[in-house]
Amino acid sequence: MMVLFWIIVAVFVGLQAYVRLAPAQAADWTVSESPDAPGDYPSAGGFRAVRLVDGDGSDVARKFDQAMLALPRTQKLGQAQGQTVYVTRSLLWGFPDFTTIATEDAGTQTRVVVYGRLRFGQSDMGVNRKRLEQVLTSIGLAA
Numbered sequence: 001m002m003v004l005f006w007i008i009v010a011v012f013v014g015l016q017a018y019v020r021l022a023p024a025q026a027a028d029w030t031v032s033e034s035p036d037a038p039g040d041y042p043s044a045g046g047f048r049a050v051r052l053v054d055g056d057g058s059d060v061a062r063k064f065d066q067a068m069l070a071l072p073r074t075q076k077l078g079q080a081q082g083q084t085v086y087v088t089r090s091l092l093w094g095f096p097d098f099t100t101i102a103t104e105d106a107g108t109q110t111r112v113v114v115y116g117r118l119r120f121g122q123s124d125m126g127v128n129r130k131r132l133e134q135v136l137t138s139i140g141l142a143a
Contacts, residue, residue, distance in 0.1 A: 046117025
């Protein structure tokens with residue numbers, strides 16, 4: 001009976017270590033060009049927002065960076081293909097959610113695509129939507 005207990009503990013610790021220590025590269029979490037019209041696009045495992053802004057989008061990207069890094073348990077993972085990727089970990093388990101911001105030329109404006117999604121599981125229970133709506137509101141890009 002004691003052996004079974006320690007096997008369960010070892011499996012639990014191993015899973016916890018994997019969730020927290022699994023390698024992640026920014027290039028794995030970039031977004032492809034978005035043909036979608038400006039708006040919000042929820043999914044079971046995440047949330048994508050598309051906005052059109054005046055200018056080249058650099059001011060929006062800077063404000064977004066500041067707002068994301070002000071969130072608890074959030075850090076910048078890196079940049080790839082001109083996009084910035086952030087990771088936010090849940091409080092209890094440390095499950096990672098990845099958020100990407102990409103800017104695309106849209107003629108006289110810039111299309112800003114923000115995509116937050118989970119890494120493990122099927123549903124984020126609206127956590128990414130809530131986080132991104134909070135950040136977008138704080139930088140003046142609420143829907």
